Amino acid sequence: MARRESAAAGPGSRALVVDLIRSAGPISRVELVKATGLTQPTISNIVRRLIDDDVVRETGATVATGGKPRTMLVINSRSAYGVGIRVGADTLTCVVTDTRGGTIGRELVSAPPAEKPEDVVAQLAALYRDVTHGLGLLPQSVVGLAVVGPGPVDVARGRFLALPGLEQWADLDLGQTLTAELGVPVLVDCDAAAAAVGEFWGRQVSRERTFGCLYMNSGIGSGVVLDGALHRGASSNAGEIGHVSVVRDGARCRCGNRGCLELYAAPAALVSRARATPGLADRLGIRPDDQYARAFDVLARAAIYGDGQARALIDESALLLADGAMTLSNLWDLDTLVLAGPGFAVAGSLYVTEIRRRLAGRAFSRGLHTVQVDLSSNPRDSAAIGGAALVLQGSVAPGHGPQVSAPQS
C-alpha cells in the first residue's frame, strides 16, 4: 500500500515536491497540490524557492485542461552535478551525472594496491580532478563526491572498514581527508546502497514504490528505498543480504559469520569452483593470474554462449540469488527489484530470468501484486552512478538523502 507524507509543510515537503517533479514531471503546480495534499500557497512557495535555487525550471509549455493554462515544471538537469567513484578490486570508476541521473562523464582507471594511505587519497583526488576538469565543470556546480565500495562502512566518519585489498587502511579518514583536499563535500558509502539510490533516482521511480536493488560485485549486497529514502539501519549497513547464512555451519566468511550466501553465489566463489573443475579454466581461457572480475566475465560469457559446465555454475548461482531475492522481497514486500553491479554485467539475463520465475511463483504477496524485476541498464557503473545520485539527492532534495554541505574553510 502506498504511504503518504503528512500534508503539513514540514521539512520533508521540499523533498516530496522534488521527488514528484522528478518522477512525474512535467507536472503543474495544480497537480502538485492534488498529489501532495499541501495547500496552493505552500506549493507556490516551495516551487518558487526551487526555481530560485535552479533545481526546477518551467518548461515554457503550458497545458490547458478546460480552465486556465498551466505552466509545467521539470527538474533542471544541468543545474548541478554529482560525482561518484567506485573502488573496485583493481580499478577505480569515476562517473559524473546531472540532476536527472544522466551520465555526462566517465573514466575507468587501474588502481594498483597503494603502499601508503596518502597514495589512496592521491589516486582518488587525481581522478576526481581529471574528470571534472576534463568536462570543464565549474567548481561551484559540483555538489559533492561519493566514494563507494564494499561494506562495512562507517558513513559517519567517512571510512571503509574492510575494503578488500585496502584492509590495512581501515583507520584512514577518507571522507574528511578528501574533503580537505578537494574542497567539496565527500561521502563514503556502501556500493550496494549507492546503486539502490542511483537506480531509484535515474529511473524516475515514484517514492510510492517500495524499491529494492540487489547488487553483486565481489560480494552480494542490497539497498531498499522507502518513501524516496534509502533505509540505512542503525549504522548505514542495512541490506547485507550476502551475509545471510544459506548453509548452517558452512564455510567461515570474512564477516565472521558462517555459510554466507556470497560464499556460494558471488563471482569469486564461482571462479574458484571453475578453477577447481579439471580443464575448465584452461578451456575457457581463464588464466591463473586473472583477477576474479575478469575471470568471472569470461565464465559468464561462456555460460551465455552455451558452455554446459559454465552454464551449470551460473545456474547454481542464479538459484541461490533467487533465494536471496525472495528473502528481500518477502521482508520488504517489494514492488520493484533491480539487479545491478558488475556481477550482472554479462550474464544478467540468466539471473533476471531465474529471479522473475521464482518471485512470480513463490513471493508471499504474489496474490496481491507482482514484483517487477529488472536488470540495470548499466550494471557495471551502477554503484558509481549511485554515488553521484547520493550527493545530488542530499543537495537538491534534502530531507531524505545524506546531507551534503560545503566544507568549512
Ligand SMILES: [Zn+2]
Ligand atoms: Zn558473511
